[in-house]
Amino acid sequence: MLSEFDPARPGKAYYDLGPITGALDGVSGDVLCCINNGAGPSVLLLGGVHGDEYEAQVVLRRLAASIAPEAVTGRIIIAPSINFPASEKGRRLSPFDGQNMNRVFPGKTDGTPTERLAAFATRHLFTAVDLLIDVHAGGRDVSVVPHVFGFSTASSKVGSEALTRLMEAWGYRFIQHVDGIRETACGAAKEMDLASIEVEGGGGRMQGAELRIMEEGLLRGLAAFGVLKPTLPPASFAGVHVTAGPEGQYLASAPGLVEHLVGLGDEVSPETVVARIHPVAGADAQPRPVRSPVPGYVLRQTEHAFVMPGQLIGNVGTPLSR
Template sequence: MAIDFEKAGKSIQDIVIDTDAGPLFAGRLCVVNNGPGSRVLVVAGIHGDEYEAQLALHRLVARLDADSVRGRLIVVPEANFPASANGTRCAPSDGANMNRTFPGDRAGTPTERLAAFLFHDVLPEADLLIDVHSGGPGYKGEAIAFAFHGPACRVPEAEVVRMMEAFSLPYITWQDGIASTFVGAAAAAGTAAIELEGAGTTLIEEGNVDVFADALLRGLVHFGVLAGDPPAGGTVSRHLDVRPENMFEADVPGLLEHRVRMGQRVETGDLVAVIHPFGGFDGPPHRVEARAPGIVISQRSLLRVASGDCLGNTGTPR
């Protein structure tokens, strides 16, 4: 089923993907057109169990009308609807991590076909992509924005940075991209892309949806695609570098015990966590030390860990 991206006003349209097992209902998207202007695509739910981001986009859809938009705004609250409806990170049909499948494959698995629809059919209708994630049940994170840009992108890099600052989240991070993510593939194809991250755990804590919803309104008003006054609040974002040495990883399986708090400043060599090995609780726990100075911006929420699991990370102030 084709999406009518030119339809005037506000429309809610079904996403239906053809698969080998027949048509697959893959959620809905909202398209709002109101004359010439900026064109922005906002998505959430690429990982199905990251619900704060999805709820923030549902809130955005509810407040939109044609008069509030200047140009075109496309919102996909549950970009991986089969996973969202199943309460899992990945869709039950194939177990594929959608954010490692872009630009997708129209003849592939259901997840690859859905990624191909987002990349080939939806993304070209926008000049800027905003992909909103949250920590899911496995991680809890500070609210951050980061972006990817290429020489063919229609939105200048300086404007992308100004928009990240307009979100007024606590942190803007600078990190290497992954080509098979939506933001990485979009930038390589000529569409500037911003990703928002934060919150997480198995509960939606008070205010976490507000953080994303308010940040999006501030950014969209700044970019000119949304009319009105941006929400008050927010903060002046701190710029952080996030490199491989900022990551904490488990060297042994066991039970995780964090020894630092979110937002805490650590130095190289500081103890950030310990792992109590299974079957070895009578001995000393395994130490996990910071490999770089920085501010703790993400921590694993699950108690059990396996070797190689990411336990969290810091960002080093610029």
């Protein structure tokens, strides 16, 4: 592994995130893979911002190993586990500082380990590419239907029309439209006029089918961007554009055990009983029905059977008329 980072080095190179980022004062970390093959588009695949979002990390490590430089036109940089201190413990947050990496961007070069890793990504990786693809998953708390969302500015190399076409190329059923948060990786990219796509799907469960959906979406997206030779037939978009604000969340009104009556991706209306909360004590066995707050599609569900009042049970995305 190389310890001097050079994003333009021809061919495939592996770097050690420990010494090149200085995040843990030179202690060895996870790999960063950089593949260069001539002139062309450039992309960064970022995984493991949250250490418990396992699917993304497995898929990106597999892509780094399997993509041959000859299949690339331009540059692909892959960081399977950018928050490696958290990933190495199987946890969402770094054991060194407990910070949520997706709230510390653009990071600080003299900050905590999490801030230093974020700063390295912002300063050295974001500046080396035309597009950021930040791959997340539900983590241990929620399961998420596969979907993508993206951000660009009027000055981004990949403009908003091109970004929408790219997201449609993923072949997923849902494209979400959200207001970005500045302190996320995608938010910091937007501040630098770098276009980004955030990928979601799965939920810390490591289902083979969900890993496959994630990998195939990325392969289709990279091919549509022109940075990777196509290996799959292109998907024609037949999905839905949705918004997913707080009005679509359904929360527990009482402590109890959640029984989900709909599945991820199911279409629901305000008449639909999406879940029931069963009491955990007392002679009354009557569960409380939970109805969908809005018409739309189920995007997320809690992975926790036991909930307390106010805790998220799920959320529904509302179709956008376009």
